[in-house]
Amino acid sequence: MRPPRIPFGSPVQLLLLAASFPLAAYAGVRLLADDWFGVALWIVGAALLHDLVLLPLYAAADRALAAGLGAVGRRGLTMYVRVPAALSGLLLLVWFPLISGTADRRYRLATGLPPEGFAARWLLITALLFGGSALLLAVRSATGRPRRATKRRPPAVH
Amino acid sequence: MSPRFWRSPLRGPWFTSVLGLVLLVGITVLFVTGLVSYAAYNPDLSPVNDKTPDKGILGFYLFAWPTHPHWLYRLDQGVHVTLGITLIPVLLAKLWSVVPRLFALPPARSLTHALERISLLLLVGGGLFEFVTGVLNVQLDYVFPGSFYPLHFYGAWVFFAAFVAHALLKTPMALRTLRRLREEKNDLVPPRPAEPTVSRRGALWFVGGGSLLLFLTTVGQNADSLRRTALLAPHGGADPGSGPNGFQINKTAAYAGIDEAETDADAWRLVVTGRTGTVRLSRAQLAELPLYSSALPIACVEGWSTSDQWWRGVRLRDLAALVGYDGDPPDLFVESLQRHGAFRRAALRANQAADPRSLLALYVNGEDLSPDHGYPARVIVPAAPGVLNTKWVARLTFGDL
Numbered sequence: 001m002r003p004p005r006i007p008f009g010s011p012v013q014l015l016l017l018a019a020s021f022p023l024a025a026y027a028g029v030r031l032l033a034d035d036w037f038g039v040a041l042w043i044v045g046a047a048l049l050h051d052l053v054l055l056p057l058y059a060a061a062d063r064a065l066a067a068g069l070g071a072v073g074r075r076g077l078t079m080y081v082r083v084p085a086a087l088s089g090l091l092l093l094v095w096f097p098l099i100s101g102t103a104d105r106r107y108r109l110a111t112g113l114p115p116e117g118f119a120a121r122w123l124l125i126t127a128l129l130f131g132g133s134a135l136l137l138a139v140r141s142a143t144g145r146p147r148r149a150t151k152r153r154p155p156a157v158h
Numbered sequence: 159m160s161p162r163f164w165r166s167p168l169r170g171p172w173f174t175s176v177l178g179l180v181l182l183v184g185i186t187v188l189f190v191t192g193l194v195s196y197a198a199y200n201p202d203l204s205p206v207n208d209k210t211p212d213k214g215i216l217g218f219y220l221f222a223w224p225t226h227p228h229w230l231y232r233l234d235q236g237v238h239v240t241l242g243i244t245l246i247p248v249l250l251a252k253l254w255s256v257v258p259r260l261f262a263l264p265p266a267r268s269l270t271h272a273l274e275r276i277s278l279l280l281l282v283g284g285g286l287f288e289f290v291t292g293v294l295n296v297q298l299d300y301v302f303p304g305s306f307y308p309l310h311f312y313g314a315w316v317f318f319a320a321f322v323a324h325a326l327l328k329t330p331m332a333l334r335t336l337r338r339l340r341e342e343k344n345d346l347v348p349p350r351p352a353e354p355t356v357s358r359r360g361a362l363w364f365v366g367g368g369s370l371l372l373f374l375t376t377v378g379q380n381a382d383s384l385r386r387t388a389l390l391a392p393h394g395g396a397d398p399g400s401g402p403n404g405f406q407i408n409k410t411a412a413y414a415g416i417d418e419a420e421t422d423a424d425a426w427r428l429v430v431t432g433r434t435g436t437v438r439l440s441r442a443q444l445a446e447l448p449l450y451s452s453a454l455p456i457a458c459v460e461g462w463s464t465s466d467q468w469w470r471g472v473r474l475r476d477l478a479a480l481v482g483y484d485g486d487p488p489d490l491f492v493e494s495l496q497r498h499g500a501f502r503r504a505a506l507r508a509n510q511a512a513d514p515r516s517l518l519a520l521y522v523n524g525e526d527l528s529p530d531h532g533y534p535a536r537v538i539v540p541a542a543p544g545v546l547n548t549k550w551v552a553r554l555t556f557g558d559l
Contacts, residue, residue, distance in 0.1 A: 006268070012327075014270045016323045016326055017274060020322065023315065026215070027316045031312035033308075042290075043280075043283040046282075046286035047282045050253065091372070097298075098390065106298050109412060111407055111408070113393075121395075125389065
């Protein structure tokens with residue numbers, strides 16, 4: 001009786017990966033030379049934090065938003081909340097050190113610039129984003145233009 | 159996790175292909191501008207310029223960094239950082255679009271598939287590592303495990319190795335998906351989609367809007383006239399001061415540990431060493447040498463820059479001539495008074511020392527340099543990264559390195 005064969009997969013892909021791994025290893029040895037545990041933790045941790053924490057969090061928030069608006073029969077309004085909330089969250093994610101002030105002493109000392117303004121500016125931008133969204137909704141409601149948020153047919157063809 | 163768990167009607171080959179092709183172009187530009195920026199430090203010139211001495215073949219492409227055009231580094235690094243920040247929403251959306259595959263069962267369908275998944279860890283983990291270290295570094299939040307230069311440089315190669323394999327494998331399929339108008343059909347299309355709240359095209363505008371917002375609140379930190387539009391960027395908003403010396407500062411005198419007693423007119427002497435010996439010059443003596451002007455920017459690795467400032471001082475090649483290199487300045491080793499900083503000693507190549515616009519500046523915009531801009535004297539070289547424009551210069555040593 002022969003042992004079960006392990007499927008091999010695409011030979012082209014296998015060769016590509018065989019070319020990729022040695023280069024990654026060559027650079028990886030150097031990347032890990034100083035603090036291998038810390039760096040490996042950051043790389044694996046970045047992937048895990050994104051895939052298992054950040055993404056589920058914002059996806060769950062989005063589902064809750066759509067479901068909540070759906071429950072009151074206003075599912076068509078989802079984008080009016082989703083867009084400003086996501087854009088504000090994006091700015092917070094990217095500029096978190098400046099907005100939260102985690103490095104504000106170094107920032108002030110190094111650049112000679114005041115570190116205090118970032119949180120206020122982020123809040124103002126957030127207010128503008130939601131305000132703009134509200135204004136757009138009001139204009140669209142007043143002009144009676146139908147909200148074209150939902151298409152029945154799956155948008156397969158573009 | 160059952161495929162029925164994934165509900166978004168946006169997922170499918172079209173959405174993923176568009177985002178993938180944007181990243182293909184964008185990340186290639188990021189990689190190339192990053193490598194060019196690395197070459198701008200002339201790491202093969204001297205150990206003091208080289209934060210990655212073990213690079214081996216990864217430095218295969220290095221070349222003598224030119225001084226023309228004078229905005230070369232400003233453009234290259236400005237594109238690198240601004241584009242990197244702009245691509246963050248695209249990266250996040252791309253990862254979101256393919257997340258069901260992370261949980262697909264069986265975990266490996268074949269030997270190749272098992273290896274591909276390891277490669278994807280390098281792609282996703284390595285990619286996020288590059289974006290995160292870059293974004294933290296420009297905000298001076300040095301929490302990553304080690305020095306930025308080696309981490310970001312070697313990390314880029316690990317990421318790029320996985321990226322090239324992934325791109326070669328997937329790009330043909332992505333192009334086919336976009337060229338042909340076919341039915342959306344692959345493992346990403348949810349079997350039980352939720353009622354859509356936005357079209358695929360609308361979702362793409364949404365991602366593009368996120369990129370546009372980041373771009374518009376960042377790009378202004380690359381020009382003095384636009385700086386106030388860069389609302390959240392580290393060198394956006396107002397300038398640190400007013401007047402001739404009011405422009406952006408990389409590291410202040412206080413941060414660099416400059417002691418005022420050392421820069422005092424009585425105490426400070428520039429020491430210039432070369433073929434014929436050593437010359438010591440006070441600032442007053444320097445100011446009596448022939449002075450020249452250059453309009454040059456300060457451009458930082460952190461992806462911000464100033465517009466051209468009007469510098470005035472002694473040409474580096476004239477200083478070389480004082481110590482026996484008349485007309486043919488060699489490489490130059492520059493030492494600063496500063497106590498801290500990875501580049502308190504820096505090397506410039508002969509072509510940089512020879513450029514007639516390369517100065518040991520004493521004045522900027524018609525005034526004495528301020529302490530934060532390098533008083534009593536600083537180097538300013540066209541197209542060189544900011545940190546190689548050494549401030550608070552104490553000693554210049556001409557000679558082959």
